[in-house]
Amino acid sequence: MTRIIALIIILIFSLPKLFAQPTLSYDLKKPKKFENRKLASEKTESTKFHAFRAFTQNGTTKFNFHYNAYKKLAEVIARGKSQHKDDYSRLLSFYNYDLTITAKDKTELDSVIYKANAAILLHDLRNSWVDNMYMLMGEAYYFKNVLDSAYYTFQYLNYAFSPKEKDGYDKPIGSNANADEGGSVFTISTKENPSILKKAWARPPSRNESFIWQIRTFLAKDETPEAAGLIETLKHDPAFPDRLKTDLREMQAWWFYKQQLWDSAAFYLEQALDNAEGREEKARWEYLIGQMYDRANNPAEGAKWFEKTVSHTLNPVLEIYARLNTIHDHKGDDKILQENIKELERMARKDRYLVYRDIIYYAAAEMELERNNIPGAKALLLKASSYPGDDAAMRSKVFLLLGDLCYKEKNYPDAKRFYDSITNLNPSLVDAKSFNKLKGTLAKIVAYQTTIHHEDSLQQLAAMPEDQLTAYLKKLAKQLRKKQGIKEDDSGEPSGGPLSFNDNSGPSDMFNTSNQKGDWYFYNATLKGKGYTEFKGQWGNRPNVDNWQRMAAIKQATPTTVLNDDEAAAAGGKAGNAGPVTYEDLLKSVPLTPTQLATSNDSVEKAQFLLGKTYLEGLEDYRSTIDTLEAFLTRFPTSKNRPEALFMLAYCYSKIGEEAKAAAAQNELKQKYPGTNFEKILSSPNGVTPDSLSRQEMTRRYDNIYNLFIEGRFDEAEAEKKMADSLYHENYWTPQLLYIQSVYYIQQRQDDSAKKSLQNIIRVFPGTGMAAKAKTLIDVLGRRKQIEDYLTRLQIERPAEDSMAEPVAIVTPKPVMQQQPVEVTQPAPAQQQPAVTPPAQQPAKPPVTQQPPATVPVTQQPKQEVAKTEKPAVTPPAQQPAKQPVTQLPPPPVLAKKDSVKAKVEPPKPLVLTHNAEIPHYVAIVLDKVDPVYINEARNAFNRYNREQYSAKGFTVNNQTVSDDIKLVLIGTFPNANEAITYIDKSKKLAATEIIPWLPAAKYSFIIITDNNLQVLMNTKDVNGVKNFLNQNYPGKF
Structure with a gap:
């Protein structure tokens, strides 16, 4: 006990030397209820900071506020790191967290800021932890992704806690003015106290750390010039503490990383590895260093750091990628590549890497592609697809690469099959819109190819002798039934016979309880085959998976490529028979009669023509288009699609430089098919075709409807639009037309029709400015009754009108006569002013009008169109209104008299x-x-x-x-x-x-x-x- 008391006394007497923070002041606006109460921070200037006060203030600030706020901030960062997922096949991000993720922890970060504010306001501002609380506040703003507030907080630390004189004045920073005290033009840092007691009782001053966080904030905002300037200043600052040198190296590495100067970034990151929190973060940075050396074309150095990653990491995925990159960096001739691939295959056979075989085989396939071994790469990719791991994205990458390889080989069926297997498309690898468009094109191509192959095969069968055809079809039926799992009886028919719905013998006993043999159902081949046949007849080809009905619904809901009538007919689309396959069924599909043969040829003709057209329009594959259409023209010389085929051939020939063939196709089109649309386009490329004329007519018709709406001829516009929509549907709608139609409906209080028109804008023209306006108008229409009720109940009191005030509206004058006017005011139906003949001496004076300047003319009701000029005028005698105005026009040079009695208003001159x-x-x-x-x-x-x-x-x-x-x-x-x-x-x-x-x-x-x-x-x-x-x-x- 005596030792403890002695230690406390030593600390108390040492405390006056421990605090060195400056005295701060602020203006705090408090609620009215607490205006007369002072916080501890407000007592700073009026209270002595003796040893006991210093002990209690430092202790409570550190353990009650700083500790809790620091722990909360550390938890936020840890959660952000746990949610971060790295893709080791690509360059890693510099940090293993993202500010957009940490910013979602807003509640906890606000709590850190609140605790920092409370720690400052509720304690003496002379304690040693004020700057540390400001530091925590700035870090909380940084991880909240409020970078401007973070920067201002760190900048405040820089200025408020800069070195000061004994009398409180700031010492010059970055100047020789205090050279006798160790200052210089290269010094902006605060010299730290190396005292052991100071280090034990208080944290180092946060001002120096604020420089590092300012650089971090600059880089997070992509303000690299500002970051570079501060980095250079701190590099040459002799007072910058050694404890922060690794932090400065880390900022230098990040700066070079953002500038994509990989070798420099790797060099400085090596020197900042001690800043990594834990073994895994260090291994991650080592992997990043290896990646950056690879990008700097230094594979030997990269392999060294990948090997260090393998020795440090406990993450098996990171270890595998590090090993793969190590093997990849040991480049050489084809022999070395082959050894590396064998090494990867040996890795895949090890038990510890079984779960990651897809990653290993994918890496090996990429190595095969480096030496242009396409078959070897495809074989390894197929192995990778047969060993799916936990990463769905990797499986999609495997299928994407397989599809790309097949697509380049023009193996479109396999390409489509692999593309369809992709379930998790990475937008960074391929554009989703273009990819889906390619899948739709490949679906058409495969459908057309399947139709051509199917019909050609049937026609070959039809050309066979009858006995050979019969033998072949029976053999084929037997093979197909065997695949269905149906066993044959002695007569060659499927056991149990075909499913019949005309069996009058009553319901079948599936389990054959009357069977005298006593065989169990699954041991009786006849009953088993019959049950299978009945199941197929009722349920069809049910997949052997769980929740098959739900999966079937999902597949039906999945959008597929939409074909028009011709495309659907060309693609076939015949449904398969769910029952057992028989010889008779197969024979029906063989085109033996002339009618059947003509139908089969029609299917081939359509499919082959559309196949060539799809090659051109969907893939721009000119060579495949030429091969397909040349075969089409040879096989079907009288086809109605021949002009279009010649037109496409001429285009493709010109694209690949075969001008002679292009000219031949053009000449045939002009000579044999004059007057067709394609011949007209070829003869006059800039001419008007019948299609374009019809489009112009439709466009003109809708433009006319548009103008009818604008001009207010609504009934005529409605009738015209109904007629046009019945002809062209919605193909030639414009958002402007639909919008003005909805405005008309709103004015007519037909809100349902207006909403329908506005919803058509959103549906047909999504993402446009008119669609945004339509959404706003729909929202207002939904609240129309509420708004109108509010405006109806709203009471507005107009101020009393000053009888002597001038009118506030500019009067709209009526047209004057061609001669000189003789009346002061314009004539009105209900009131007329007498005309006054002016004297001859007045013509030089300009007319005086009672018009307040800069007032907007307002359109009033018809009864208010006449100027109220009687207010500023003196009331005439009672007998004067009975006089009629003089209607005789005065001589041209005579002007209206300015009546001094009547408001001194002179009639207007002819206006120019x-x-x-x-x-x-x-x-x-x-x-x-x-x-x-x-x-x-x-x-x-x-x-x-x-x-x-x-x-x-x-x-x-x-x-x-x-x-x-x-x-x-x-x-x-x-x-x-x-x-x-x-x-x-x-x-x-x-x-x-x-x-x-x-x-x-x-x-x-x-x-x-x-x-x-x-x-x-x-x-x-x-x-x-x-x-x-x-x-x-x-x-x-x-």
Whole structure:
């Protein structure tokens, strides 16, 4: 006890020399309930840090917080490593974990960050563990894959815990200013205290470690230049501690690994092997070093490291791959390769490697391919496929390589068979879409080849003498029944006879309880054969596997290659007989009559022609196409497909450079088959064919339907679309047509029809921008009633209107007469203002209008089209309204008088287009013959676009009617013309693809317009005149 007390006293008196962290401060915003309560960290400046306080603060921070947070972080890393799976046949990743996997452990990492924050806030900031807690916080952010936060945390450690003077000021870092204290321009690290007591009671300062983690973060973010700069700085820093030198070597190795400088990466990784956690991680890095030396064309050094891996690893898979690579690296002539292959075969026969024979045989097959021994490689691959291991991916690799070898040899049936055996396709080895397309092509080729071979064989049988045919068919039937397991009786018939459904003798006694012999069922050959026949008749060829019904359902659900009618007929597709095979059954399939022979020849003709066409279109195998089609033309000289066959032959001949044969095929096509589509294409490659004319007609028809919808002729559009769909189905639909149709249905409150149209967009045009819009609109339609109910219950109180306020809407003026106007305001049906004759001295003054600037004109109801100019005017005498306005026109030079009593409003002059680029402008989308339904939809689309792209600008979007055909969508206001043109340049590019992709480009155009020019347009209705005026002032913009 005395010794313990003495040790504690020594530690307490030594503690003042142990803490060396700086005093930190922060502004902490606390909840109102705890505003007056101080945390321990807030008492740092007001409390003495005596020996006992230092002892308790360091102890609780270390054992209560740092220890638990460190253990949690270590568990997260361990789980990430356990979920990582290496593919030893490819270059390993540098680390045996992935940040995307560790980031899934978000709860535990958040707990580490929480504990680090609590440890800092609940303890004196002068204790020795504050920097270590910040270090754990940064590491937690790193493994959470929040790399920016991790970098800022490590950078904070760098600055906040840098060396300081006694008075608290920072010492210059990387400068000669403190050269007398050991500083220099090459020193950025913190000098560590080598005291034994310091090492026993506190961890080394984390600032130096933060440099390593900054490099790690840079590399994880692929910021290699920043990482290289910090690496070079630390390499030449004399104060950088020796304990972190291996960590720096590890970062150098990772940097070179990312730059694919394999020899340098391997060199530095050798020096960082001590950082590996455990024997297996060290063996893994040794294997990676061997791989990198192999990639650097240094197989001797690579073999050395693979041998080290074999001696260190306990992972049998890693050991096998290391041995395989060792054998592979001992390269030489063909004799050495043969010895290596024999060594692998000896490995495969050892008991400890039985489970991994597929891997070994696959590696041996790759060695055979190196010396171009294709048969030897295929034999080894077949052995690998016959010894399946636990790795389904390896089995798929075996079948993929087998299929590739057969495909290169044009052995398409075997290639298809091996490709079909692949169950786990690795996307890094082959593109799934291209692979599935190839499988479909091979399925067609094999079907056509099978049909040709089958029909040719039957025709050969038909050509045999009758007695030879009979003997052959009986012998064949007997062989087939034997394969089915059916025994023969003395008469040559299958035992039990064929299954008959017309047996009137009652149900058969399968177990033959009346049998006097007393033979058991399975010992009686007759009963056994009869039972087998009945089973086959009921169940067919049932596979000898468990859950066969479920497997059959899965196979039926598996997508297969779809053949059209001609392809299906050419491919055959005859169902096999589930019962026993008899001579009569075989005889029926032999084409003995002229009709049967003609049918057989038709099948061969279709199959052979489609086979050649598939070679060309599916595989681009020109030589096979030529061989097949030449045989086709020789065998069937009068075939209706001969013109197309000649056309394909001419193309293939030209592709392989046989120009003479290509010219001969072209001449025959032109001379013997003039007027056919293929002759027209050959004679005029750029001409219009009947097929293209029909396609143009169909396209024109749907374009017309599209325009009918846009122009609001909905009934006519619906009728036309129904008729077109009945002719062409959905082949010529466009997403734009379906979208505008759905908008029409929505406006008519036909939500079910709208959803059906939108779902057709998603089904027929998946992955397009219109499909995304359709999904959003379907979601809104599903909540339509809820949204409408909310808007119905919503109460909005409008502020009281100021009777003296100016009107906030720009008035849409009515067209003025060609002569000089004589009235102050525009005439209205319900109210007329008296005309005032102006004096002669007023013509030089411009007209005064009551129009607030930069206000978007709003389309109101028809009754609101007349300007309300009476508000700023003084009320006239009571007798004045009874007077009628003067209808006689004044002389041309006389202008309307400016009445000082009546609001001083002067009637407008004849309006003309003016140009002033510095005054406010609107952007106007000119819509030509577009229904109001789609005008509103266009306005909403630009509203959404402005909210997303110009939310700070506060643009308003409104509609304006110019004429029955011309409508405007006004967006504004913009301070000047340049900003309006900039908006058009950006939005015009997105209009056809994102903003209003459903509206034809011919139906809209962009212009800029001022208040004055808008009124001119409203009077003249001349949109082209405005565009010509803009093109004069802004060439090439409009």
